[in-house]
Amino acid sequence: MDFSASHASFDEAEKALKAQAHALGFDLAVKERFPRGAKGEAVMRVNYRCSKGRTKDSMPRNAGTHDSKKRKTSTQMTDCPFRINLKREGGS
Numbered sequence: 001m002d003f004s005a006s007h008a009s010f011d012e013a014e015k016a017l018k019a020q021a022h023a024l025g026f027d028l029a030v031k032e033r034f035p036r037g038a039k040g041e042a043v044m045r046v047n048y049r050c051s052k053g054r055t056k057d058s059m060p061r062n063a064g065t066h067d068s069k070k071r072k073t074s075t076q077m078t079d080c081p082f083r084i085n086l087k088r089e090g091g092s
Helices: 010-023
Strands: 028-034 045-050 083-087
Touching: 010 028, 010 083
Parallel strands: none
Antiparallel strands: 028 045, 045 083
């Protein structure tokens, strides 16, 4: 992955970043966006994290629920450490 690549628009850069992440077998989730609440070309910087990047929250189990009805939560959050920032520089 070329971390110094330049793209014509922020949306194009975001699509390229997510395509590379999908090719490597994971997805990205927005952690922070600056300025907050901005969309499209108004965005100056976005911090991404691995979509499975948080630690697993253990769900309380109801003793009366049958095993076949319980959710399998073991693979939802794996504490993936991957983080990357996408930043607008100048007019690109």
